[in-house]
Amino acid sequence: MDRNTYKLLTPGPLTTTETVKERMLVDMCTWDQDYKAMTQEIRRGLLALAHAEKSGYTTVLMQGSGTFGVESVLSSVIRDTEKVLILVNGAYTKRMCRICEYHHIPYRAMEVPYDEIPDAGKAEEILKTDSTITHLAMVHSETTTGILNDLDSIAALARKYNKKFIVDAMSSFGGVDIDVPRLKITYLISSANKCIQGVPGFSFIIADEADLKQTRGTARSLSLDLYDQWETMEKDGGKWRFTSPTHVVAAFHQAMQELDREGGIPARHERYARMNRMLREGMERLGFKPYIRAEYQGPIITTFFYPEDGAFDFKDMYRFLKERGYVIYPGKLTERDTFRLGNIGEIYEADVEKILAIFADYRKETR
């Protein structure tokens, strides 16, 4: 039975399977052995997805949405005597800057237009002249616009200059293959409700264990203390500090199994990329221009400008689509009016065809 009256074209929360939702019908106890074992299985499974099972990495699960994970890392691993260079080309790296301001964490921002990817050469110029920088931070898939930043070139730069490397892979991990040890990422952050297709409620951090161990006592917040959370999980075999989102954890456990059954990250990536291409090309045929040029477009979400011909009102279009079974996402740019279509979650060809037909009808009515 499908209880949903509409599907989400938003990049998290997203449309999950019935079987993922069903796992939330069971109540569990946080200190129970079965629950702790499930947490440990998730932690191991995440390492496997990151190609990091046997290479000095560990996983920490953290209560809260994705931002809690990002804030946990930034506020727990960078000392007052250190400094992070943040490569800003969207709202999520801007948010990283705000987090640093809240906690008085030394940072420097390299600002890039939102439709461009941060260039490793330009970042290198900064690293050459500012020797106080100890960490490099970026977003992989910028959900603000849908741009996919070049992880490889920035990772190579971090390795060359021996900087610790923090990656917000919130909307890419699980949907885009990331070899964490090969890239030598120090901290990778993602969350339950994006490409692994769980429901919202916790974030997770894949961490270089040796580096994490050195951060003890650095945290600026009790609830978000990454080291302390990790230590409890390690010492007590999967025990979270404080109440954990048990139903969400169970749903995530199921979602990880379903990712595996789909064929793992390669199969999921292929589906996302295909859906994204279908959607982007179909929308272009209907006269909707994408904000990000094709070579930079990631497989998760696409930003479209409002069409210049015909009346166009976001709220009106939103209602039109919702009545026909799909919910879309407003834009997040300040300079131009845009809207976004996410294609992660349980979205398949039949959905994309339907969505395009609805947009075609809407255009006919408003042009």
Ligand SMILES: *Cc1c(COP(=O)(O)O)cnc(C)c1O
């Ligand atoms: C979703 C997301 C986040 C976290 O957002 P929350 O609303 O806190 O879950 C952070 N960065 C990126 C790139 C995201 O897509």
